[in-house]
Amino acid sequence: MLGGGIVGCSIAFGLARAGLAVTVLDEGDVAFRTSRGSFGLIWTQSKGVGCPDYHFLSRRSADAWQELADELSMRSGVDTGFRRPGGVSLYTDEPELERRIALCGQLAAEAGDLGFDYQVLRRPELDALVPGLGPRVIAGVYTRYDGDANPLALMRALNGSMQAMGVRYVPQAKAVFKSAAPNAFAVSAGGDEYRAPKVVLAAGVANKALATQVGMNVPVRPQRGQIIITERARQFLSLPTWIIRQMSEGGFLIGDSKEEVGFDERTSAAVLQDIARRAVLSFPFLASLRIVRTWGALRVMSPDGLPIYDQSERCPGAFVVTCHSGVTLTATHAYHVAPAIARGALVGLDSFSTRRFDVQTVA
Template sequence: MSAHFDAIVIGGGLVGLSIAYGLARAGLRVAVCDEGDQSFRASRGNFGLVWVQGKGVDAPAYARLTAQSARAWPAFAERLRGDSGIDPALAQPGGLSLCVDAGELAARAAAMARLAAHAPGFGYEVLDADGVRRRLPDAAPDLAGGIYSPLDGHVNPLRTLHALLAAFQARGGRYLPRRRVEEIRADGGGFTLDTGAGALRCGRLVLAAGLGNARLAPRVGLRAPVAPVRGQLMITERLPPFLPCPTPSVRQTDDGTVQIGDSQEPVGFDDGTRPDVLAGMARRAIRLFPRLRAARVVRAWGALRIMTPDGLPIYQESRRHPGAFVATCHSGVTLAAAHGEIVAPWIAGDAAPPFVEDFHAERFAP
């Protein structure tokens, strides 16, 4: 096949679909090229958090972007529901980072103070053990305390991905599955993409292919120095409600299951699991919530997340080939609202948002 679009987004995960949805809402004719389930989908390893705590402690631009996106999520979720008919199950009751000992609590409190200094309007509370138990009665009674942030929350990540795809298509977007992009050729009139099913043409191109961006970015004069970091996750059987707000490593989903996951392993392109890592995650979860000792785990899996050398996103338009953009981050849920509401309008032709200057790939040495 051969077809022409105003914009093509390479990557059908949370980042790519959030941007594609925003472009379609702006009135562009948009296609998404999705390599398929044989690729290393970072969305498989998403924990579902809309999370501000700890994001950008020493990176003010990232802290502000994260807080801005978290505030935009309620309106974004409502638009998704309206366009797709699917509820992403957003809940923002605040989030709690639990601390086992006094040293951990003091370190987190100091980090939050630095974060609040450059994230205007960001609020948080340092809770002692009694304060934690008032919010989470099922937490272990001997914890040192925790940090509560009212901006934090979570979604159902699978339902969010489904809603993004359905909303994108409802807005006229074209989804092209199993469409690996082998080559990109730029000319004065736009871009030609060679795929296994024919060539595609577009005036604007967005690289949102996760780990695939490292291969594709140089084709259009960009860089995407990303590497895989494996995360392992577990999900339990459905349990009666006991966890009214999420934590960074344990959250109860909207259907009652409990998701556990806080591992980070630089193991290359290995998305498997290791019993010792899973056992460590289970011990930590039980330490925080003793009632989980009796819960049955029904599934465990690994996934490769995308990480830049400094852990911050990359947003950049090519100077050599204007109209080609790269978008890479490891926080696809938290930043989904920003991708749809801020990044997409920029790609569609609006002025670049201020944070773009902070997230060029030129900050990394060649």
């Protein structure tokens, strides 16, 4: 396993559950680690428009999250902070609200037998669900499938659980392929060499370069997101919103910037000001809270925004797992993708193959 963030550890955990001997090579916190900048949402209400398989993948993961949280707690003793009260997106203008309603309507039409329920809540019905809203908020869209977790606690729980199950975790180990052939891989990391019949690339934005060495095209790019965290306040926000959520210790996480700035993880005053301005429009009381920390991190984005799950045709036994929704998809990775890798075939995941990026010649 190359990569020890939330995605890599969730796959390693699942492989260990399937009975495989697993070594995780983790470059460490010097890497562009998406996990440390995660907002922690388990979110389905905007996932899969135009790609029902992605919506199904996200919903299946959200449905399995309670089972995962319980198992991780049992194995590691760490509470992930998981809750699933549903989630709400808030809107301050009608055009934006209408776009969300249209999106949810399309999801419902494409969901088939799975179904997709959503509620458009106007005020004061919305006020009964979400206290403290400002006068600019006109409505919200609520779905019962969503929730959140503490991403740092999730990282600890996954790492602790997989090691308790016998996974070898090697930090400060940047991996370089020494050789790659069908079901025979040699990797150098941290001054040692590792050999295995299977290798999983779960190294985030580093997957693009690593994948070329096993004959795969994985065209991922970094996308920066910035986050604000406030001082602790009295608990009152009992469900997450798309850009604001209150953590169990009382602080508020505020975010949702999307910036194409390459590998620049730094924060910027202009973006943080815009994030804060939009947050205060929704919840005016936030203006009275002190900001205690801001940070930026890089998401892993594919050209179409969908996950990538594939096995190399040139070097069978080499798999890639890449997505930008690692927290939402943690349960799917552990309970479905990892067992498929253990069996040697990603059955049912054809929609997420790298083949969709092949250039087609039109006569």
